[in-house]
Amino acid sequence: MSAPTTYRQPVSRLWWMKKRTYFMFVMRELSSVFVGWFAVFLMVMVFAIGRGAASYQRFMDWAASPIVVVVNIVALAFAVLHTVTWFVLTPQAMVVRLGGRQVPAMKEVRVAGRFVPAATVIRVGGRVPAGMVVASQYLGLIVVSAFIAWLVLQ
Numbered sequence: 001m002s003a004p005t006t007y008r009q010p011v012s013r014l015w016w017m018k019k020r021t022y023f024m025f026v027m028r029e030l031s032s033v034f035v036g037w038f039a040v041f042l043m044v045m046v047f048a049i050g051r052g053a054a055s056y057q058r059f060m061d062w063a064a065s066p067i068v069v070v071v072n073i074v075a076l077a078f079a080v081l082h083t084v085t086w087f088v089l090t091p092q093a094m095v096v097r098l099g100g101r102q103v104p105a106m107k108e109v110r111v112a113g114r115f116v117p118a119a120t121v122i123r124v125g126g127r128v129p130a131g132m133v134v135a136s137q138y139l140g141l142i143v144v145s146a147f148i149a150w151l152v153l154q
Contacts, residue, residue, distance in 0.1 A: 027078075028085045034078035037071065087137045091130035 016022040041063075048059035062068065 024085070027081060031078040031082035031085075034075040035082050037075050038079060041072070041075075083141070087134050090137065091133040 016026040045056075045059055045063075048055045063072075
């Protein structure tokens with residue numbers, strides 16, 4: 001007697017193209033490859049700078065080639081996607097407290113006898129609204145970027 005087999009419905013290799021949420025998930029995962037490219041690219045640039053002016057000039061000549069420019073433009077687009085989606089997902093993955101006790105995440109809370117979105121209410125001991133977490137991340141990104149730009153342009 002053979003072991004029973006279960007039916008497996010075939011799944012298309014393009015399953016992720018059917019819904020926008022699936023597509024964005026796959027693009028976000030793919031974006032990590034391009035973030036890695038940027039990290040390697042910058043490490044190689046720092047290494048070339050450390051080796052002297054001639055090495056840095058060879059690196060810059062290579063970096064100016066059309067294929068590298070196109071890869072960097074695509075990588076920039078994916079890095080922006082990665083950053084935006086990361087900032088949007090962060091409030092769902094962490095609890096930021098204002099007080100000493102944790103309040104479970106809620107979609108709506110009762111305020112003055114009526115239900116309002118939880119993101120509009122800050123209670124002592126409760127979660128910081130997702131919008132505030134995301135806004136603080138963007139503010140931090142702007143401040144750090146401005147500081148780095150100031151350092152580089154001096």
